[in-house]
Amino acid sequence: MREPILNMSGLNAHYSDFQALYGVDMDVAEGEVLAIIGANGAGKTTLMRSITGLLQNGAGQIFYRGQDISGLRADQVASLGIAMVPEGRQLFPSLSVEENLIIGGQLGRKGPWNLAAVQKLFPILEERRNLPSSALSGGQQQMVAIGRALMANPDLILFDEISLGLAPIIIKDIYEALPGIIGEGMSAIIVEQDISKALSVSSRVYCLQEGRVSLEGQSGTIERADISRAYFGIE
Amino acid sequence: MDWVNAVVQGTLLGGLYALFAAGLSLIFGVMRLVNIAHGDLIIFAAYLGLTVTMTMGVHPLLALFVVVPVMGFFGYVLQRGILNQTLGDDLLPPLLVTFGLSVILQNGLLEIYTADPQKMNAGALETASIPIGSLSLGVLPVLTFAIAVAVIWGLQWTFYRTALGRAFRAVSDNQDIAQLMGLNRRHIYGLAMALALAVTAIAGILLGIRTSFDPSVGGGRLIFGFEAVIIGGLGNLWGTLTGGIILGVAQTVGAKIDPGWQVLSGHIVFLVILAVRPNGLFPRVSG
Numbered sequence: 001m002r003e004p005i006l007n008m009s010g011l012n013a014h015y016s017d018f019q020a021l022y023g024v025d026m027d028v029a030e031g032e033v034l035a036i037i038g039a040n041g042a043g044k045t046t047l048m049r050s051i052t053g054l055l056q057n058g059a060g061q062i063f064y065r066g067q068d069i070s071g072l073r074a075d076q077v078a079s080l081g082i083a084m085v086p087e088g089r090q091l092f093p094s095l096s097v098e099e100n101l102i103i104g105g106q107l108g109r110k111g112p113w114n115l116a117a118v119q120k121l122f123p124i125l126e127e128r129r130n131l132p133s134s135a136l137s138g139g140q141q142q143m144v145a146i147g148r149a150l151m152a153n154p155d156l157i158l159f160d161e162i163s164l165g166l167a168p169i170i171i172k173d174i175y176e177a178l179p180g181i182i183g184e185g186m187s188a189i190i191v192e193q194d195i196s197k198a199l200s201v202s203s204r205v206y207c208l209q210e211g212r213v214s215l216e217g218q219s220g221t222i223e224r225a226d227i228s229r230a231y232f233g234i235e
Numbered sequence: 236m237d238w239v240n241a242v243v244q245g246t247l248l249g250g251l252y253a254l255f256a257a258g259l260s261l262i263f264g265v266m267r268l269v270n271i272a273h274g275d276l277i278i279f280a281a282y283l284g285l286t287v288t289m290t291m292g293v294h295p296l297l298a299l300f301v302v303v304p305v306m307g308f309f310g311y312v313l314q315r316g317i318l319n320q321t322l323g324d325d326l327l328p329p330l331l332v333t334f335g336l337s338v339i340l341q342n343g344l345l346e347i348y349t350a351d352p353q354k355m356n357a358g359a360l361e362t363a364s365i366p367i368g369s370l371s372l373g374v375l376p377v378l379t380f381a382i383a384v385a386v387i388w389g390l391q392w393t394f395y396r397t398a399l400g401r402a403f404r405a406v407s408d409n410q411d412i413a414q415l416m417g418l419n420r421r422h423i424y425g426l427a428m429a430l431a432l433a434v435t436a437i438a439g440i441l442l443g444i445r446t447s448f449d450p451s452v453g454g455g456r457l458i459f460g461f462e463a464v465i466i467g468g469l470g471n472l473w474g475t476l477t478g479g480i481i482l483g484v485a486q487t488v489g490a491k492i493d494p495g496w497q498v499l500s501g502h503i504v505f506l507v508i509l510a511v512r513p514n515g516l517f518p519r520v521s522g
Contacts, residue, residue, distance in 0.1 A: 054411050074414035083415070090412045094404040103405050106398065107417040152417070 005030045005156055005187045006051065007063045013043070013050050013211075014057070020046040022211045028156065033188045035202035035219060037195050039231060042208040044191045045087055048160045051189075052084050053077035064156070079107050083154035087161040087191075089145040091133040097144055098129035104148030111153025112184050118147035121181070139170035146174075146181065156187045163194055175201060195227060209233050236369050241491040242484055243370060249483030250380030251445065253476040254438035255460035256467075257386060258431035264470045265403045265427040266322060271333040274457030275340040276432060280306050280439025281448050282344055285353055295355040295444050303436045310432030314425040322424070337453065344450035352447040361444065379441050386434055387476050393430070394472070403427055455498075462505040468515030477516065481508075 004027040013021035021043045028034050038044050049055040051062060053074035061070040069077055083104075091100050101118055119126035122143040128136060133144055142162060149157055159178075163171040171194075178201050182188045192198035199205060199219045207215035207230040215222075215230030259273050270276075280302055287298040317336075321328040363374040394400035405413040406423045413420060442448060442456070459482060467478030482501050489500025508516065 052415055054414065073419065074411070075417045075419045078415055078417040086412060086415070090409055092405045092408040092412070094408050095401060099401055103401055103413075103416050103418075106402075148416075 003030055004028060005032075005065060006189075008051075008061060009063075011047075011050060011061045012057060013046050013055055015046075015055075020211050021050065024208075024211075024213055026206055026213065028187050028189060031185055031187055032204065033182055033190065033202045035198035035205040036189060036191045036208060037193070037198050037205060037227070037231065038208035038214075039193075041210075043211040044208055045160060046211075047208070048084060048087075048158050048189075048191060051077075051158065052082060078152065079109075081109060081153075081155040082158070083149040083152040083156075084158040084160060085142075085145045085149045085162055087164060089138075089141045091141055091144055091148070093132065093134045095133060096130050097125055097133050097136065100133050100144050101125070101147050101151055105151035105153070107152055109153040113150040113153050115151070118150055121150075121177070122147060138166050139173070142166060142170070142174060150181065154186065156189070157182070159188065159190045159192075161191055161193065163192065163197060171197070195231070207231055237491065238488070240370055241487045243372065244376065245484030245487030246480050247372070247376035247380045247483070248487060249463075249476070249480030250376070250383035251438065251441060251479070252459050252463045252482050253383045253479030254379075254386060254434065254441065255456050256463035256475045256479055257383075257390060257472065258435045258438070259457075259460045260464045260467075260470070260472060260475045261390060261427060261431045261434070263464070265407050266424050267326070267407075268318065268322065268329045269326070269333070270431075271330060271457065272337040272340060272453075273333075273435070273460060274455065275337045275344075275453035276306075276435050277439045277442060277456045277460075278448055278450065278453040279340050279344065280432075280436040281355070281443035282348055282353070282450075283436070284440040284443050285348075285355055288355055295357050295440055296360075298355075299437060299440055302440060303433045306436035306439075307429040307433040310428040310430075310435075311425040313432075314428035315421060318428065319421045319424055341450050341453065348450065350449055350451070352449045353443075354447040355440070355443040357444045375441075375445060379445070382437060382441065383476065383479070386437060387472050390430075390434070391472050399426065459501070462501065465515055466505060466508050468518035471515075471517045474515060474517035481516075 006028040008024055008026045011021055011024040012019065024047065036044055036047065046055065050057055053072050053076065057070050059071050060068055064080055064082065095103065101115055105114065124140055125143055125147060133141065136144065162174060175197055190198055190202055202219045205217060205219045205222060206213055207227060209230060215226055255277060259270060262268050262270050283302045283305060284295055284298045287293065287301045288295050317332060318329060321332045360375055364371045365374060394403060402418050402423050405416065406418060406420050410420050463478035463482050464475055466481050467474030481504065485504035486497050486501040490497035
């Protein structure tokens with residue numbers, strides 16, 4: 001077992017009175033691509049918000065390279081090298097395409113990704129660099145969101161529902177590009193409702209159900225029947 | 236010719252109103268905070284300027300070099316220390332806290348400087364004028380207007396051409412995602428308030444050279460600032476300058492009709508514009 005870059009032990013997450021995660025144990029190894037699947041409301045996005053610090057939980061629950069990050073603010077977590085492609089893309093509408101990318105790299109972490117590298121990966125973003133980000137199509141906006149996260153040169157990148165609301169052909173393109181993107185020694189967590197997409201790009205998979213881990217296994221060998229049970233909670 | 240004169244003088248006066256308004260507009264644009272204490276902060280800056288000119292014996296315009304950084308620093312501390320705690324989904328806490336700040340500032344100034352009207356002495360600058368045809372333009376109003384245009388241009392440039400402005404816009408668009416980019420919104424808000432109060436310092440000094448002031452007049456400046464912002468359209472700085480000019484012209488033209496109408500006619504024009512164009516003349520195009 002390689003050294004875990006991210007480790008969660010007994011993670012509980014709350015939105016005021018409502019508890020969204022119950023004792024989640026999870027780890028991500030250095031360079032590993034992990035998939036998290038689960039139905040709507042299973043707690044996937046809550047998990048992402050907890051890791052990135054947008055949702056702060058009690059101390060001693062999330063460790064990044066051995067450091068307790070549970071109580072850090074999102075900007076502090078970001079500076080440690082964790083970036084996220086958020087659900088629904090969430091670009092900055094007041095910023096141009098290029099500014100959206102530049103602001104992703106404003107922490108100035110060193111690494112292979114910069115404006116030129118992202119524009120080489122997605123040439124359309126160079127062509128449309130001065131447009132407001134809201135003028136792009138959904139697929140192009142997703143490219144900006146991915147590029148924006150890459151610009152931070154993260155060691156761990158989170159993809160939250162990147163296929164949501166996109167045409168199948170665009171989803172296919174993005175998933176084909178994904179291994180090349182993650183291939184630079186980055187670790188990744190991919191949250192996805194589309195199970196086969198999630199399994200195809202990951203090495204391990206966790207399934208969440210009603211805030212708990214209901215299944216964990218190797219993406220290549222896991223049984224479909226087990227997934228169905230873990231996903232829907234029916235016998 | 237008198238009417239042309241009224242319009243010209245009103246336009247120049249509008250520059251001062253735009254300076255009152257620019258800080259308000261910036262703060263609202265970045266953090267959706269309505270600063271009720273803004274007018275009193277302008278007067279506070281004027282008193283700071285007065286103290287600097289009295290103790291150091293310098294020209295009021297030179298006092299800017301002290302008052303602008305002091306107000307900027309005060310803005311950052313005020314934001315980080317108090318106002319950040321009030322920001323959230325509810326608009327009421329910042330209103331109440333800045334209202335409280337307004338009361339504290341007024342009474343604090345009253346304690347220190349008494350209720351006597353004060354004025355900064357700018358010497359020949361106050362009375363110097365440039366004759367243009369049959370018009371006579373005061374050097375101070377022209378200078379004020381030029382400074383207002385420069386400040387608005389500078390703010391606009393900061394907003395759209397610098398990393399700080401990019402951070403302002405990003406935090407204004409989406410606080411959570413901006414945090415994910417490594418921007419600490421509390422710090423960014425502090426910088427925005429620092430910038431706003433630096434502009435307020437300029438406005439306060441120019442006000443204090445132009446007219447006499449006492450601790451109670453902040454409320455009136457707040458109203459003029461608000462009106463300029465609303466007329467121009469929220470979130471548009473050039474619109475704010477236009478709003479200031481419209482307000483200034485309305486006041487001087489009103490005063491020309493009847494001296495008692497000066498302030499009233501400004502309010503009437505504001506109400507008419509608010510009724511016809513509730514979003515102001517140049518609202519920011521939403522994304």
